[in-house]
Amino acid sequence: MFDVIVVGGGPAGISSAIYLKRFKLDVLVLMKDFGALDKTDHIENYYGFPNPVSGRQIVENGLSQASRLGIEIRNEEVLNIDKTELFVIKTNRNEYEAKTVLLATGSSRVNLRIPGFSDFVGKGISYCAICDGFLYRKQTIAILGEGEFMAEELEVLRNFSSDLYVFTNGLPLSVKVEGTKIITDPITGFIGDEVVNTIVTDKASYPVNAVFVAIGTPSATDFALRMGAFVDNNMIAVNDKYMTNIPGLFAAGDCIGGLSQIAKAVADGAEAALAINKYIHSKTS
Amino acid sequence: MAIEITDSNFKTEVLDSKLPVIVDFWAPWCRPCMMLGPTILEIAEELEGKVKVGKLNVDNSETIARRYSVSSIPTVILFKDGAIVKKVVGLMRKEDLLHNLGL
Numbered sequence: 001m002f003d004v005i006v007v008g009g010g011p012a013g014i015s016s017a018i019y020l021k022r023f024k025l026d027v028l029v030l031m032k033d034f035g036a037l038d039k040t041d042h043i044e045n046y047y048g049f050p051n052p053v054s055g056r057q058i059v060e061n062g063l064s065q066a067s068r069l070g071i072e073i074r075n076e077e078v079l080n081i082d083k084t085e086l087f088v089i090k091t092n093r094n095e096y097e098a099k100t101v102l103l104a105t106g107s108s109r110v111n112l113r114i115p116g117f118s119d120f121v122g123k124g125i126s127y128c129a130i131c132d133g134f135l136y137r138k139q140t141i142a143i144l145g146e147g148e149f150m151a152e153e154l155e156v157l158r159n160f161s162s163d164l165y166v167f168t169n170g171l172p173l174s175v176k177v178e179g180t181k182i183i184t185d186p187i188t189g190f191i192g193d194e195v196v197n198t199i200v201t202d203k204a205s206y207p208v209n210a211v212f213v214a215i216g217t218p219s220a221t222d223f224a225l226r227m228g229a230f231v232d233n234n235m236i237a238v239n240d241k242y243m244t245n246i247p248g249l250f251a252a253g254d255c256i257g258g259l260s261q262i263a264k265a266v267a268d269g270a271e272a273a274l275a276i277n278k279y280i281h282s283k284t285s
Numbered sequence: 286m287a288i289e290i291t292d293s294n295f296k297t298e299v300l301d302s303k304l305p306v307i308v309d310f311w312a313p314w315c316r317p318c319m320m321l322g323p324t325i326l327e328i329a330e331e332l333e334g335k336v337k338v339g340k341l342n343v344d345n346s347e348t349i350a351r352r353y354s355v356s357s358i359p360t361v362i363l364f365k366d367g368a369i370v371k372k373v374v375g376l377m378r379k380e381d382l383l384h385n386l387g388l
Binding site: 122123124126130131132134135137194195210225226227228229230231245246 | 312314315316317318319320321343344347350354355356357358374375376377378
């Protein structure tokens with residue numbers, strides 16, 4: 001069991017892990033990729049770098065620094081987080097328990113830029129199978145996605161219906177899926193009246209009763225939503241101690257909103273670490 | 286206190302109610318619904334005498350949930366004179382919920 005599991009290996013997550021380690025807490029960082037910084041190749045407004053540096057380089061530096069300080073970083077995709085007495089973190093490879101969790105996965109999910117999509121979010125289009133799947137018992141359910149996150153959500157949906165479609169929206173399927181119809185054509189629109197009722201691709205139209213979204217990797221907002229944390233405009237709501245309304249669940253960096261800058265994420269990480277340290281001591285003393 | 290709304294009392298408690306009625310569509314397996322539960326009870330206490338507050342378990346009253354196009358829970362609907370006045374979807378703080386319901 002860990003004191004803290006940090007989800008995300010960017011500036012907020014690693015900065016936090018460095019302080020948490022200094023507090024002699026047992027910390028594990030789980031990360032999937034380099035996030036938004038991988039797409040930034042020219043940063044010249046961050047303190048201490050005389051020459052422009054790429055986002056990837058900054059993240060790599062952070063990871064090397066953390067490793068040198070003895071922080072354990074595992075390259076695993078977090079698929080689900082559940083809270084019982086402890087937090088149970090399920091990844092594509094393992095299951096972990098932790099007293100606290102820090103969500104630092106970067107910016108929240110992006111809306112699909114497909115006609116009709118944003119109109120039907122909350123009206124038949126859902127981001128959470130465990131929250132809403134039951135409402136579509138024995139109906140035709142579509143799930144959008146291509147990887148392990150989709151496969152995880154698909155297993156939840158199998159409890160409710162056997163009439164399932166997987167839509168990869170033009171992407172190749174990266175997991176093995178059986179017993180469902182798989183449509184790989186790009187989606188061109190979502191149609192409905194009060195609620196969504198049809199998915200249109202460039203080749204055909206598919207009548208559906210519900211659409212679940214599980215594209216790529218789950219975002220911090222996805223985890224927060226499933227656990228019943230407050231989310232405002234897609235950003236996780238935290239108090240001044242970086243804690244959500246769920247005791248022990250913290251969040252930092254882009255996923256809580258504010259300035260999308262490395263400096264802010266690093267500061268968030270440090271502040272969150274202090275708060276987590278206090279929280280853990282208050283529970284054990 | 287919140288009243289338990291079922292298929293059998295929906296008409297009398299909600300549609301025929303003289304007071305406006307807030308109905309919380311929820312289910313025990315829905316974590317965000319469980320987080321909203323205490324908020325609903327607080328609202329019931331605060332608005333006692335002005336607004337009736339009920340909870341409808343969608344597991345037991347699927348037809349009603351479907352009739353009002355409840356496609357995501359928690360969903361909170363404000364009824365007045367048997368008609369929907371406001372429909373609010375998702376977990377939120379008490380003040381936001383009241384504001385969105387126009388209360």
